[in-house]
Amino acid sequence: MKSWLVTGGAGYIGSHVARVFAERGIDVVVVDDLSSGHREFVDPGVPFVEGSILDGDLLGRTFAAHDVEGVIHIAGFKYAGESVKRPLHTLRQNVVGTMVLLEEMQRAGVGKVVFSSSAAVYGTPDVTLVTEDTPKDPQSPYGESKLIGEWLLADQARATGLAHTSLRYFNVVGSGYPDLYDTSPHNLFPLVFDALLAGRTPRVFGDDYPTPDGTCVRDYLHVHDLALAHVTAAERLTAGAPVDAAYNLGSGSGVSVAEIMTAIADVTGIQFTPEVAPRRAGDPPRIVANGDRAARDLDWAMRHTLTDMVASAWQAQSRGPRR
DSSP, X not given: OOEEEEETTTSHHHHHHHHHHHHTTOOEEEEEOOSSOOXXXXXXXXXEEESOTTOHHHHHHHXXXXXXXXXXXXXXXXXXXXXXXXXXHHHIIIIIHHHHHHHHHHHHTOOEEEEEOOGGGGOSOSSSSBOTTSOOOOOSHHHHHHHHHXXXXXXXXXXXXXXXXXXXXXXXXXXXXXXXXXXXXXSHHHHHHHHHHTTOOOEEEOSOSSSTTSSOEEOEEEHHHHHHHXXXXXXXXXXXXXXXXXXXXXXXXXXXXXXXXXXXXXXXOOOOOOEEEOOOTTOOSEEOBOOHHHHHHHOOOOOSOHHHHHHHHHHHHTTSOOO
């Protein structure tokens, strides 16, 4: 039976995507080098291949062994701020890795891919609401790498007929399953939860942005809603249905970091006043995306409230220390 491959499928987002595939009755295989993912995030019944997408031979063997028909490409170095400090590492993992993957897909005759892109391709847009047509102006090596990834898919489509789409999103939070949670050392929710669990005061990175309360404004998306959109995109590609080259997964509204802090205090029952740390390099003041096209084609919807996002994330992460 045909399978879909999830690169980075032992990570926070990838493991949710793999589980939704299984719930939909679609065979799935996971490739992950475990640099940031966790073997225990992959269900025991799902084939798991440990290794890097930079290893073309490993990918080729995986495509052959599992009769792969399409790829959800999530693996990569995902930290915008850190990418400013490590540009070459970011570009190697995200650009060269995508090139190797596409080469091996072509060699194996795998002709479908859903790419995990980012709202970081827009940089700091000068519009109230970002659409897919908003000019691209990435302001970090991470954002650049995601835009290059989209270009690579488009070029390969012109050359080989590759069926593809890219999903652009920003802050992914919450948990769809009690044993899966965000373990990033750089993302807001795990940083705040770790501090609270350790009895420390959480920090806000910058309170002098040109926003209503001085903190960054973002789209915060529940990870399970995101996973559903990935799998729906794969189903459309399998069916040969038309898809756009890229979709924003956005709420159409924004939530500030200060508002997130208030919601966390309310959900956890731990009252605190966050400390203010300097801005992080590469963080734009505001990105809020319009998700109408994804709602039209990918059944995209914000099915969870901010309280749902915080509560599910807190329940999952507080089960044990971050790994």
